Amino acid sequence: MSLLLENIRKTYRQPEGGRLPVLGIEHFQLQRGEQAALIGSSGGGKTTLLNIIAGILTPDSGQVVIDGRDIVTMPEVVRDRYRASRIGIVFQTFNLLPAFTALENVMLGMTFSGRGVDQNFARELLQRVGLGHRLHHSPKRLSVGEQQRVAVARSLANKPVLLLADEPTANVDPANQQLILDLIRDSCRDHNVSLLLVTHSMEAAASFQRIERLQDFNRPELCAPERSA
Numbered sequence: 548m549s550l551l552l553e554n555i556r557k558t559y560r561q562p563e564g565g566r567l568p569v570l571g572i573e574h575f576q577l578q579r580g581e582q583a584a585l586i587g588s589s590g591g592g593k594t595t596l597l598n599i600i601a602g603i604l605t606p607d608s609g610q611v612v613i614d615g616r617d618i619v620t621m622p623e624v625v626r627d628r629y630r631a632s633r634i635g636i637v638f639q640t641f642n643l644l645p646a647f648t649a650l651e652n653v654m655l656g657m658t659f660s661g662r663g664v665d666q667n668f669a670r671e672l673l674q675r676v677g678l679g680h681r682l683h684h685s686p687k688r689l690s691v692g693e694q695q696r697v698a699v700a701r702s703l704a705n706k707p708v709l710l711l712a713d714e715p716t717a718n719v720d721p722a723n724q725q726l727i728l729d730l731i732r733d734s735c736r737d738h739n740v741s742l743l744l745v746t747h748s749m750e751a752a753a754s755f756q757r758i759e760r761l762q763d764f765n766r767p768e769l770c771a772p773e774r775s776a
């Protein structure tokens with residue numbers, strides 16, 4: 548199994564004091580190679596959930612088991628290293644480093660994985676997303692759709708077991724949206740990577756066999772105040 552969530556609770560501190568309950572998830576799992584679209588109302592906690600799975604945020608309580616290990620109990624430095632070796636992330640805003648070429652951006656995705664930098668694999672990934680002829684272009688010399696394709700290639704550079712995608716097509720023109728989505732899904736399938744993809748687009752979600760509505764399994768009211776950190 549790539550991902551297992553058990554009894555996740557998350558609240559945020561509010562400016563006027565008190566806590567805002569956002570997540571109360573008893574159980575959620577994703578098998579190796581499985582693909583799921585995550586949809587839900589705005590402000591419902593989707594990004595918070597992805598950040599908790601990525602180990603960028605810690606829950607108030609609960610377990611986040613990635614590839615057999617609970618990341619919540621890991622010291623931060625261990626969690627960062629574990630994330631770098633197990634999880635790929637595609638952001639809505641691409642997050643490419645402007646001073647580096649497409650190839651360098653993908654190779655940077657390998658730097659912290661602990662597996663070393665493999666330039667041939669970086670080239671292969673860029674070829675896979677149709678950018679074999681743009682290896683040495685910096686992000687500003689790439690179209691928006693091309694930039695997101697580089698980001699997709701980079702997200703797979705560390706050979707993750709789990710790919711998290713937060714609205715990956717939100718800033719891409721309609722003509723490129725399906726292309727990006729297909730690239731993400733096909734690449735995950737080819738590399739047996741599990742995929743959890745957040746989207747507002749019902750059209751994008753409709754192509755997934757598994758569609759999860761956050762409100763169906765999230766019960767923030769389970770966040771009793773005494774359980775919150």
Ligand SMILES: Nc1ncnc2c1ncn2[C@@H]1O[C@H](COP(=O)(O)OP(=O)(O)OP(=O)(O)O)[C@@H](O)[C@H]1O
Pocket residue numbers: 559560567569587588589590591592593594595596
């Ligand atoms: N750092 C924070 N501090 C306090 N409240 C926060 C913080 N981050 C998010 N929230 C609140 O938590 C709730 C969930 O936010 P989150 O961004 O996870 O929702 P979302 O489902 O991703 O929303 P959207 O679909 O609009 O991007 C929102 O009500 C938001 O206002």
